[in-house]
Amino acid sequence: MKISVTINGALYEREAPENVTLLRFLREYVGLTGTKEGCGGGECGACTVLLDGRAVNACLILAAEVDGASLRTIEGEAQDGEPSDLQKAFARRHAVQCGYCTPGMVMSARALIERNPKPSVDEIKEGLEGNFCRCTGYVQIIEAVLEATGQPATIQEGSHV
Amino acid sequence: MLHQFNYLAPRTRAELHGVLAAEGPAASLLAGGTDLLVNIRAGLIKPRLVVDAKQVDGFSGISWSEREGLVIRAAATINQVLRDARTAIDFPLLVACARDLASHQVRNRATVIGNVVNASPCSDMAPALLCLKARAAISSKRGEREVPFSAFFKGVKETVVAPDEVVERIVVPAASKGARGGYHKLKRINGHDLGVVGVALCVDREGEMRVAVGSCAPTPILVEGLDAAAPADAVVAAVMRAISPISDVRATKEYRAHMVEQFVRRLVDEVRS
Secondary structure (H helix, E strand, C coil), X not given: CEEEEEECCEEEXXXXXXXXXXXXXXXXXXXXXXXXXXXXXXXXXXXXXXXXXXXXXXXXXXXXXXXXXXXXXXXXXXXXXXXXXXXXXXXXXXXXXXXCCHHHHHHHHHHHHHHCCCCCHHHHHHHCCCCCCCCCCCHHXXXXXXXXXXXXXXXXXXXXX | CCCCCEEECCCCHHHHHHHHHHHHHHEEEECCCCCHHHHHHCCCCCCCEEEECCCCCXXXXXXXXXXXXXXXXXXCEHXXXXXXXXXXXXXXXXHHHHXXXXXXXXXXXXXXXXXXXXXXXXCCHHHHHXXXXXXXXXXXXXXXXXXXXXXXXXXXXXXXXXCCCEEEEEEEEHHHCCCEEEEEEECCCCCCCCCCEEEEEEECCCCEEEEEEECCCCCCEEEEEEECCXXXXXXXXXXXXXXXXXXXXXXXXXXXXXXXXXXXXXXXXXXXX
């Protein structure tokens, strides 16, 4: 079927089978490979994108379902080659190690700070609970979101993440 | 790669009912997709047709009326319920259960109705809906019927809903408005996880206490008709008589029974404090 979708402000029209997930559609039919497949079953959040402003797992949605919708992916963060403030905060706070979870993590953080510009540590944990990182231990990621939202970016020593 | 199927998004109830009547078990209804696509991917379900219920006229959102109560429609997501200010005040138990369901991303897609029609014993919304005496409004080409959730679940992943039927609405009766209570869910990890056990308890405005338990029987279990002033031991005894936990990959039956007792005692304390 023909699927028309706006991604990061640009309209894409592609012919794709009806059983293709949004994740596969983005990666293989549109060529936007920043969105990653981790578990493929809604557990890990590596494929998080924003669908009409809300964070969702692209692996659990059919491309057919988003025909006519508006999406944002990690490719929409940087503008003219300049990383977004959120991406810069991730880099400055060492919130990236292997980097595989980072696109999903940034998109969940983006959705969070758009609805809550000054999230508390607990609110950040809730906003990012669907995103697994197996490298960092999460502390640096939470600090990055604090920094990106203009808050003191140090989590108390020994506090449970 | 997903199993091959066709996709259809009907716009009207009549069209939806017609498709379901014609296709029967070969069609799978899609709402949030957070269970369906996982099951298709795992090869557990092989539908010929996936029927998206989200675009049917009148299937979106939640609403409130004094006469009927809270109406949760087929496409209403867990986060829509969770973030509804009125629901948080009138039906705090619904919000407590919704908050414990999966992750933020899943809650943005998963629907309340999807969570109960899949009839998992560990459904997070079932305990709230059982405690609040909610009903499922089921329709098909043949007509409409309402089934209370106490008679909705037939077994593990089995409900009274026939292949040509759709659960269009959940009605939480106005009489349950203001019921106080809470939900405790035991998970293996601090993050999002399926429940090892889940216990919901409420006391309604008439002073009736009800307890619902997930993951301790083939279906979510309701214990009703308890006196709000009953001793905690009596509440525990009534709940323990109703459940039949098993040992499986997530916990032993002894641990499940132990944690149900602990949660019931905590919830009784909390609702009386």
